[in-house]
Amino acid sequence: GEDVEQSLFLSVREGDSSVINCTYTDSSSTYLYWYKQEPGAGLQLLTYIFSNMDMKQDQRLTVLLNKKDKHLSLRIADTQTGDSAIYFCAESTDTGRRALTFGSGTRLQVQP
Amino acid sequence: DGGITQSPKYLFRKEGQNVTLSCEQNLNHDAMYWYRQDPGQGLRLIYYSQIVNDFQKGDIAEGYSVSREKKESFPLTVTSAQKNPTAFYLCASSIDITGQEQFFGPGTRLTVL
Numbered sequence: 001g002e003d004v005e006q007s008l009f010l011s012v013r014e015g016d017s018s019v020i021n022c023t024y025t026d027s028s029s030t031y032l033y034w035y036k037q038e039p040g041a042g043l044q045l046l047t048y049i050f051s052n053m054d055m056k057q058d059q060r061l062t063v064l065l066n067k068k069d070k071h072l073s074l075r076i077a078d079t080q081t082g083d084s085a086i087y088f089c090a091e092s093t094d095t096g097r098r099a100l101t102f103g104s105g106t107r108l109q110v111q112p
Numbered sequence: 113d114g115g116i117t118q119s120p121k122y123l124f125r126k127e128g129q130n131v132t133l134s135c136e137q138n139l140n141h142d143a144m145y146w147y148r149q150d151p152g153q154g155l156r157l158i159y160y161s162q163i164v165n166d167f168q169k170g171d172i173a174e175g176y177s178v179s180r181e182k183k184e185s186f187p188l189t190v191t192s193a194q195k196n197p198t199a200f201y202l203c204a205s206s207i208d209i210t211g212q213e214q215f216f217g218p219g220t221r222l223t224v225l
Binding site: 008040042043044045100101102103105 | 118145
């Protein structure tokens, strides 16, 4: 079955880099996603990576994918207080319904 | 302004009552989804719809029902059969069932008293 796991909490200082990690079990995952959720709000898609890629960079965000180990990470450079939120890793497979399977989320706290 | 709207933002109901949550999108997307979020957990899929007049059960469909009579609208009814309905409900849409980007609405927090 599908399972996506993340650590629950990460605290960093403003200006440092943040690295949020995720592991997944479904080897048929096609796309892997990072979403951001601010308190009481819906999810905002930050970035996604196709499973045949190793890395994707988008401004302050860098996604690394190790398909062999089924490990995904999101690096946020120069973390700001506005980056404080819950970050969800999610996967989809190239079959059937295409709905996403989510991890339980990592709460990022940025200290001034 | 294109997007997904959900209403109301907060909803309170008495135990035993059915309640319907609204989800509307003006993105011209074919596929729509309902997820449930509980504290400290990820999102779980309740129902999804690939196209008008079609919908499929997700992982936790028991106690819920949906309809898809219009492309723009995908309302979710939480019935009295749902044993633990208090949660945050999120609606999403994508261009079609193969679309890689799902766009989310702001959510409805349902509290059953």
